[in-house]
Amino acid sequence: MTHIGFVGAGAATAAAAFVLGDAADATVTVLEKSGGVCGRAATRRRGDVTYDYGANYVKSDDDRVVELLTGILDTGGLVEVTEPIYTFDTDGTVSEGRDADEHKWTYERGLTQIAKRLFARTDATVHRNTRVERLHRADGAWQVTDADGERWGPFDALALNPPAPQTADLLADAEWDAPVRDDLLAAVRDVEYRTIWTAVLGYPFELDRPYYALVNTDKAHEVGWIAREECKRGHVPGGSVLVVQANHGWSVAHYDDPRAENVDRLAGLAADVIGDGRLTDPGWTDHQGWRYALPESGPERGPLAAAREHGLYCLGDWVTGEARLHAALRNGLETGERLADAL
Secondary structure: OEEEEEEOOOHHHHHHHHHHOOOOOEEEEEEOOOOOOOOOOOEEEEOOEEEEOOOOOEEOOOHHHHHHHHHHOOOOOEEEOOOOEEEEOOOOOEEOOOOOOOOEEEEOOOOOHHHHHHHHOOOOEEEOOOOEEEEEEEOOEEEEEEOOOOEEEEEOEEEEOOOHHHHHHHHHOOEOOOOHHHHHHHHHHOOOEEEEEEEEEEEOOOOOOOOOEEEEOOOOOOEEEEEEHHHOOOOOOOOEEEEEEEOHHHHHHHOOOOHHHHHHHHHHHHHHHHOOHHHHOOOEEEEEEEEEEEEOOOOOHHHHHHHHOOOEEEOOHHHHOOOOHHHHHHHHHHHHHHHHHHO
16 A cells, blocks of 8 residues: 655645555545645635635636646636726726636635545545645655644655745755755745735625726736626625735735734725725725745746655645646646656
């Protein structure tokens, strides 16, 4: 029996575990630090309101991912956002965006359904609220230690799904003396990230706008993205919900500021861009800081390939250098195939 461990229950891990589900002689153990799955493709609920507060949707930019979502997994509750995405500039001037052919999908119960449906098709065991703090390599196998001091493993292979900076922290402290470790650590540390501070704003009234979302194309406005969750079927039964994401510079500068102040600032900025003063006074709010939100680049591939010879795999959108949910899913499918072939 082959034992495979995953650190992190993001979309890439779920896709890899799905592929490994066809390997009858493999057992899969997933250790996730939070109480949920699917990483930054995150969903929350407030009463009968559902909102995706990290990644907003998955695009149809990869044929294999399209087949996974529309041909392999259950399509019940799959939602397509049909309204367009408009743009705005540093002055807050809104313009029609260019037409795009890609689909934008989520689920009535939110994007976390992707990972939940993938894991449901496997025998993988997912341990939530389990933070891995140390990696160990001995006698040709991997073990990990969590924050409570519990040791997990041994694993014939170990796959790391956290964002690159957190993966680098694990590698830096790993009990592993192979020469490739230093090369791998350097490659992972070179991946740069954007930080995003997000406010979620709920209103009792409905907004009448022709777009689903607004994106700041010149990257000079304090806000980078504003999305209307009511454009997703089943998410907002009445009223409006805005997901407002600050740009990297603003997010870094205000990351540790009082949360209520950040929410107020972003509500005011969104009101100015959308052109509706009522938006400065939401009926309810939520927020989330994503310190490692979007990878700006990918790692050097050589050290990642060399690490696989030692049974250590890295996976996620940062491995591809493309900060997109479909990229994470595709990378997970490919990593699952590599694991199956190797083991």
